[in-house]
Amino acid sequence: MRLGRTFVAAGLTAALALSAAGCDGGDGSAHAGDPTAPASSPSGGFPGSATPVGLDPAHVTDPPGRRTGAIAPADIVATGAETIPDATVEAIRRLRGVAGVEQISMAQIPVENRALSVAAVDPGTYRNWVVDPYAAQSDDVWDRVAGGELALRPSLRTRAPIGKDGFLALGSTEGASRVHVGAYAKQSWLVDAVVNRTWIDTLDMTPGNALLIRTGGTSPERLRAPIQRLLRGTEASVQMTDVVAREGLDPGAVQTAVVVGTVADAVGTFRYTVLSGGHIAPDPAWVDAHIATETVPILGDVTCNKLIFPQLRAALADVIAQGLADRIHPGEYAGCYYPRFIAGTTTLSNHAFGLALDINAIENQRGTAGEIDRSVVAIFKHWGFTWGGDWAYTDPMHFEMNHLVRPG
Template sequence: MQWVAAVGVLTLAGCLTAEPEARSGPEALSVATAEVPVPAPVASAPPPAVPAAVPAPDRARPPVVVPVRELGERRRPDVLVTRAEPLPPESINQLAALSPEGGAVTFRAGIVRIGDKDVRAVGVDPSTFRAFTAEGTAEATAVWESIARGEVVASHEAGQALALTLGQAVPVAAPGTAPLSLRLGALATTGVPGADLVVGEETAQALGLPMSTAMLLTAGTDNAGKVKDPVVFAGKVRSITGEAAQVDLLTAPVSNPVALLTGAKAAKAFGAFSYRYFPDGTIEPDARWVRANIQSATLPIMGRVTCHKLMIPQLRGALQAVVDAGLGDQLKTFDGCYVPRFIESNPENSISLHTWGIAIDMDAATNYRGIRGTMHPEIVNIFKRWGFRWGGDWAYTDPMHFELA
């Protein structure tokens, strides 16, 4: 079994002008596939003839004099760490030591308001942060110079949702404060979860974004030049951060497991427990095991789910990849994860992997046993890339069902 501390496989490419015809592909040139970044031509609003950010009457634009360094070596962002409070300096040092030199960057993250909407924003040093963005955006110096001038860069999704246009003054406010008017310098997909807006460090400080609440890290390579497994790397990150921080995997596992988990293997991997069973085929696992292993979380598309704690990050990553592929509307219902029972609720059968909370059923109404079902083939491919086995491949099909392989 392979587990990841993930949210999703996220990539980005170049920025575009505000004209819709500049986009191509499923959504936009700046949106890459789930695994391979697609280079794209980039453009941004030209530097303004007036100050980049026009202050609101009671707010002064922070002075921005930070030059943007040339792009050096690009870095693959393998793991994202986020925390409500600033990361302790000792943790930052320990985390940075896991990555090769230059393979870690801290930045600010938090919530701001545009009008009556809450928007997720990050405050970065454009010279260091750009190396962690995908091909196309990393090379777009105009984008990073825009941020250095004190302008704001928005994701395409945020730009569309908020009806933003390049060059306009955007009123951005910290909760409970007067807005700071910032010029929209570019539209770009950041590749970082929760980064609907990107601003520079000084602007972020003026907006009240807490410092060092997020960190990107690359796993790098071993002595033989082989890319380190990001799953193992994420585990090392988690050993430093503990439960105080969220650890998301931004790249797919190096390899996917192929062995089929049986009940015995599941017990070894996810913990053995005593249980009682009932004539209706349901099972009551030991309460101590449940408290230690079964957790609830809010995930993309599905909302609140209850599963094994080790599967939740991997499931989050797969579902986020479905969203990133533009297929979120293809999944209609969540039909169970942690459901302690025997297979087909028959006490004469083996214990279902739902008992460990390491299997999930979706869209049961149109994907019941014995039929081909309606599960979108690309969703199946995404889940397989994230280490899941699909019941639709079985001789007696169960296309609603995905389980950890």
């Protein structure tokens, strides 16, 4: 059965669990309440207030109103680093075999070592493109998104670090923007979470850098080359969602990750291809521009992102100055630049960008409090690193750069 066929509209509103309290865990952590419990009413009601809560008025837009049009997911997804020009979008829309185009904004936002794929959308039109027709018909979900809240893919409810107040910080720094999780609903292919378009500037996203494309009765593969020709110059990746559905990502496509937030300067536009066994092959030009092997105190030679070295050296020099060098064990250093996905997923981590390092790995396993000296932790935090031991599902060996620090 083709993924692009139009779903028969169902009259039942989605029975979605809509957040009231959020969760306080990452992978395998405890959840506030039962995350598998149904919504408070069979039609997908709200466990708490029937209106969005705790929101900045700047992110509130009008509800989308009654849903109209066909419900069907994309057959092709195109993602680039720059805004796709209107003329190009229109040319793709006019291609023989193209049944519909939806322009959205896409970015990858590092959240506790997970590059979360966030889309900024028009909730009134985007809802027809999600992979679950029941979610498409739920006015509750899209009213929440229009009201400034975030709709999250259900599989992330126990993985994303949602606070007990129901807010998710989109970034790793203390000042990262926090968005209230208003709904759990399946999204379009390759999208983890959606917000409305008022968040584009707040999250430093690129407007309109992605397209969802339906091909109706035409084979998507027949349209790949014509779409790629029209997108030439934008360096956008073009991938088939029938492959995505089977394998997670299209191995025939160059993937494009547009990382935003305080580490954006260290990553830029990250392009890569998918290999077997969870590994990836970053664009060699990106590797040459961003990755280097240099000598640092205590650890010796390490391979990392070039921009991490000044503050990494400063942190390790500070460890030595405070008489704590013996608290870091070079023989237990577990790496920095590691071009692969998070185990068992197709999600990039900060290791793929060379922005995270694992130290004292043996006695600091995931899910434990860890034995690393807390004075060492404090030094790394001072020099612009986040510590995985502070996460809901702890990773105490892990330190990642959350913002650039330029030692004086």
